[in-house]
Amino acid sequence: MVKPRPGEKLKKFQNLFNKSDRVLIAINADPDAIASAQAVKRLLWRKVCDVTISNVNTIKRPDNIAMIRLLHIKMAPIEEIYFDHYTRFVIVDSQPGHSPHFSKFTADAVIDHHPKTEFTSAFSDIRPEYGATASILIEYLRSAKIKPSRRLATGLSYAIKTDTANFQRKTTMEDVTAFQFAFRHANTHLANKIEQADLRLDxxxxxxxxxxxxxxxxxxxxxxxxxxxxxxxxxxxxxxxxxxxxxxxxxxxxxxxxxxxxxxxxxxxxxxxxxxxxxxxxxxxxxxxxxxxxxxxxxxxxxxxxxxxxxxxxxxxxxxxxxxxxxxxxxxxxxxxxxxxx
Ligand SMILES: [Mn+2]
Structure with a gap:
């Protein structure tokens, strides 16, 4: 199979949406899912009517809570979502079969790095060889010539670090290149604080x-x-x-x-x-x-x-x-x- 040119996937993804769309991005929130959802939101900025990120899980880990707070991430728990409001549904860092919550809608787009499972959607980009979904989204941002904000870049670089366990787990050259790019735009003080925030007061x-x-x-x-x-x-x-x-x-x-x-x-x-x-x-x-x-x-x-x-x-x-x-x-x-x- 011929590897698609980086811009092709992005174009196909963007073609799914139009100005009047209200988009729901559903995630099983962990640093990779959160940062990847933020990147999708950035890609769709000014291209759709509105974007909501929704988490299907309860977020407990102190570093995840610190990430949400320090990077000003807005998310709504899936229980609070009124599905009829949305016209397009996206799943990142997961696939439709991964959570019963994902069956409450039909995904139009799925972007993930877990092993491929059976599902149908208008668009999918599954790359099991990648260490993080964030690496795929960084390629999208680069193809779209978008310079990520400090907060988005900090989230994306932290996502790659946690999903690859500091490059000690499954990592490809693409992950390393994506990390280098995100890290250049990241705020290292914020990144350190998120990384160190692994304790709760209690x-x-x-x-x-x-x-x-x-x-x-x-x-x-x-x-x-x-x-x-x-x-x-x-x-x-x-x-x-x-x-x-x-x-x-x-x-x-x-x-x-x-x-x-x-x-x-x-x-x-x-x-x-x-x-x-x-x-x-x-x-x-x-x-x-x-x-x-x-x-x-x-x-x-x-x-x-x-x-x-x-x-x-x-x-x-x-x-x-x-x-x-x-x-x-x-x-x-x-x-x-x-x-x-x-
Ligand atoms: Mn992941």
Missing amino acids: FLKYFRYAIENVHIRRKRAYIHLGNVSSPDICVLVADFFMRVQSIQWSVVSGIYSEQLVVVLRNDGARKSAGKTAEQSFGRMGSAGGHKSMARAEIPVGNLPGDLSLSDVKQLSAWIISKIEQTQKAPKTSFKKDILGIS
């Missing part, structure tokens, strides 16, 4: 508890936080302890919606966190991950009967013993090997 009490109650054993930080208001807290606290120079592992657990969540982090130079999670907790629930990051989720009903959930000390000691068992196992066999003991 999370801080867990940090205080963690600092006061951390159990450090052989360069490993263990903390059981008890009941948590979101499992994200375990991730944030675990990442925080990895910033302590002498810490090689951090294991942070909490109870959320009838599950014991255990988050493991290590410096990547040691035994795989994923394997450790699997060996320690795999029989009781779901557990796994990568070399340096892992997670286990155990339904509380699967925990040993004599373990009391309200006894933080006992639960904490149990988690430590489970993990230490898997850590010791290979060492002893290694010793046995070199001593010639079978």
